[in-house]
Amino acid sequence: MEALDHIVINTLTGIDTAAALFTALGFTLTPLGRHSLGSLNHLMVVEGAYLELVGVPVTGKQRADVLNSALGLNGFVLRSFDADATHAHLAAAGLSPADPVSFSRPVDLGGSMADAKFRTVRVPEDLFPAGRVYVCEHLTPALVWRPEWMTHPNRFTGFDSIGVASTEPAAAAAHYAALCRSERVERTGGWRILAEGIAIDISTGSVPAFTNCGLRFASLDVISANAQALDGVVWEEVACGHGTLRVPALDLTLDCRGTA
Missing domain, CATH: 3.10.180.10 (2,3-Dihydroxybiphenyl 1,2-Dioxygenase, domain 1)
Structure with a gap:
């Protein structure tokens, strides 16, 4: 892997x-x-x-x-x-x-x-x-x-996942599995491939794209407070210990998870 x-x-x-x-x-x-x-x-x-x-x-x-x-x-x-x-x-x-x-x-x-x-x-x-x-x-x-x-005030510590939209998700999963020397696992709505340090989640999309990236934090307290104080970003708490950060100017979605 x-x-x-x-x-x-x-x-x-x-x-x-x-x-x-x-x-x-x-x-x-x-x-x-x-x-x-x-x-x-x-x-x-x-x-x-x-x-x-x-x-x-x-x-x-x-x-x-x-x-x-x-x-x-x-x-x-x-x-x-x-x-x-x-x-x-x-x-x-x-x-x-x-x-x-x-x-x-x-x-x-x-x-x-x-x-x-x-x-x-x-x-x-x-x-x-x-x-x-x-x-x-x-x-x-x-x-x-x-x-x-390597020390971040917002307590950023690593990665969870990256989302991939594909018009041919089964074929895309096979390619990423070969790239990662890993296996593809079919799940509801798509496929998952594990690499060391990240999971690749592939789903059906009308246009091929990287859709989102999952980041890991020791705590979401700082990133959520900072995001809510800034113009140009949108913070949504989706569950306890999970939030979504969107930056429209960069067409960017970051899924944030706190591990505390």
Whole structure:
């Protein structure tokens, strides 16, 4: 079974506004990163994974696959410890992976700079049409998982699930199961595939899309209070210890669960 690496929220050219919003919601964001391929990002890091805000600069080099992707929840990324071995596995599984791509971004360490380096392997959009799906090998993980970035005022601790709408849910479930080296389990209304650190819930939809992401918090007290105090977000408590956070400007739905 493969492990989650990160989930991506595409802000297109609005990353500064999105970063201010997520900071106000109580997330700790890493300093703005500038990838060598022409994209920008902030991370919200937890043990073993992270939530990423990605975008492109208004002017200058713009990463095409980010610029041409949908706003909002747009990327599902698994961890790789060897991009070449992962590529071979994906090819053997019939998932037609692209060749590994190497890139980097400078990291501000508060007084010094270092280059975080990655290798990624993407799988094709026709098999995974909900958004950008790929695996990521971190060559410098210590530049991502740093203690000062892993404590969040809103007590964000991890991920529960990601929702996938598909016009062919059984086929989509088979593809995600192969990607994750896992099994697909049929449930009422769709399929579930388990990866380490997250569940993938696939349902029927008229348009392929990532529909929602489930986040885990030690408590919902801070995130709910912050959300209700902000313009531009909608907070709904759906049950004890469960709330839904919607950000219409990002076409984003986050299902929040408190574990306390």
